[in-house]
Amino acid sequence: MKYAKKRAIPLDLPFHELSSIHKDWVLEGEADWQSLAQVLARHLYGVRRFFKWLETKAYKMHIRVLLSKYRAYTSAGPVTARG
Numbered sequence: 040m041k042y043a044k045k046r047a048i049p050l051d052l053p054f055h056e057l058s059s060i061h062k063d064w065v066l067e068g069e070a071d072w073q074s075l076a077q078v079l080a081r082h083l084y085g086v087r088r089f090f091k092w093l094e095t096k097a098y099k100m101h102i103r104v105l106l107s108k109y110r111a112y113t114s115a116g117p118v119t120a121r122g
Contacts, residue, residue: 066087
């Protein structure tokens with residue numbers, strides 16, 4: 040929240056109503072992000088980097104459960120039988 044306030048991102052709007060620049064910032068984080076130490080100082084690392092980091096901890100059961108709730112499954116489309 041404090042990072043969003045610093046960058047004047049409206050906190051009272053739903054995500055789908057944010058501008059594409061603001062959405063990118065939330066999902067991708069700071070463009071100049073390089074390391075966790077830098078993040079702890081003053082940079083947002085973004086949602087995608089957070090989940091990528093979580094995947095490195097997937098050997099822990101509670102992390103696997105959390106990841107399974109947010110994993111997206113895509114279908115390959117309708118399957119037709121050939122005969």
